[in-house]
Amino acid sequence: MPVKQPCSTTARAAHPPLPAADFARWQALIEQQTGVVISAQSQGFLQLALEERMRELGIFDPSHYYQRLIQGQGSAFEWSKLLAGLTVQETAFFRDPAGFDFLSHYLKQHPQQDERALMLWSVGCASGEEAYSLAITASEALGKGAAFGVLGSDINESALAKARAACYSAKRIAHLPGEFRQRYFSPSAEHGGFVVNAELAAKVCFTRLNVLALADEPFFNLDVIVCQNLLIYFRRERRFEILDQLARRLSLGGVLLIGTSEATGWQHPALAPAGAGAVQAFIRKQPGGAE
Missing domain, CATH: 1.10.155 (Chemotaxis Receptor Methyltransferase Cher; domain 1)
Incomplete structure (x- = not known):
């Protein structure tokens, strides 16, 4: 942003x-x-x-x-x-391909261990492309019938209205693989463009949230948190405060994915670095230090 x-x-x-x-x-x-x-x-x-x-x-x-x-x-x-x-509300479906590849691999390696649905969170979701990309990634990685939910949050109500409408122009989805366009989108004669299919959209919800007020939010036990292209526009000390809050909200074994330059110098005792190259991620350690 x-x-x-x-x-x-x-x-x-x-x-x-x-x-x-x-x-x-x-x-x-x-x-x-x-x-x-x-x-x-x-x-x-x-x-x-x-x-x-x-x-x-x-x-x-x-x-x-x-x-x-x-x-x-x-x-x-x-x-x-x-x-x-x-602000410039720049966003796109699968904007960070390497990051989504990492998440796909993570989800395949961390299937549901109990009856609890996996929960994924897009922080600063803008008009919803990242949140729906998370839902597509989870659907592909976990298989048909998998129980999961995606939360998208943003401070901008106008952007959230677009996200909830789940309708995107042909240009916005043109770069997606053909099987994704066919499987997860349908032409909309009423609105023009393409709408996210109801089955996938039902797994995604949106809420207004100011990241400065994270301490007051009830979101915990998240399996995946994605916060990219947001923190770089905050002062360093505030970035670290927000990251600390996000770390607290991860489930054991949960993953936090952030932009490659957004956490320089940040560490958290409960998290272990993960990812490599263009991917900067952290996994919450299991008791005893195991990941």
């Missing part, structure tokens, strides 16, 4: 630049509420995003919009709208 950067002279705010003190105040608020760091280079896009939301809401004073965000009714929804204007 990279922060948008200025790339042309057309990306200019309609009003004079924010005073330095006001920009610093907005920087602090956005980082406090979402963890996203707005650099000085992104000031123009911050101002554009603010002006767009204020125009849509009929607000003329930035201080009034600021108050709406920190205490107004529906502020969670408003944060979603503002972040959508500030």
Whole structure:
């Protein structure tokens, strides 16, 4: 979820630049509420995003919009709208092929040991492609009739609405293997594009979640947690705090898959490094140190 950067002279705010003190105040608020760091280079896009939301809401004073965000009714929804204007929601099905190959092998080697359904979590799922990719991977690795569920979470309500709709353009699924397109997607005359088949979609649910509030969330005993292309946009210390929270939520033998550059210097006593090359993963140790 990279922060948008200025790339042309057309990306200019309609009003004079924010005073330095006001920009610093907005920087602090956005980082406090979402963890996203707005650099000085992104000031123009911050101002554009603010002006767009204020125009849509009929607000003329930035201080009034600021108050709406920190205490107004529906502020969670408003944060979603503002972040959508500030960040690039870049995602794709099987965006990290090496990572999904690793997960497929892991799932084949770690079949269900009891009647409990395997649980997989896509943290920062955006419009759902990663979550459905996890569901396809689990379905292929575990076989027909396997009991599993996938949770997708994101702070952006607009992105989550797209994820729940489970409808994607032909272009979005064009790179998938033909057997995946045939097995897991159906043409939609009503919506255009292709919808995820009902049987697979029923295994996937979505919820709004701010990763800064992980300590308050009831998600535990996860077998797979995927958190990629998200933490790199947080400060190092906050990254480590989030990773510590995710580690606590793994089941014994569960795997945490993250981006290759998102955990430099991070360690957790309950986790053992796994994966190699383009894959950075950790497995929660079994009692006695076994993986």
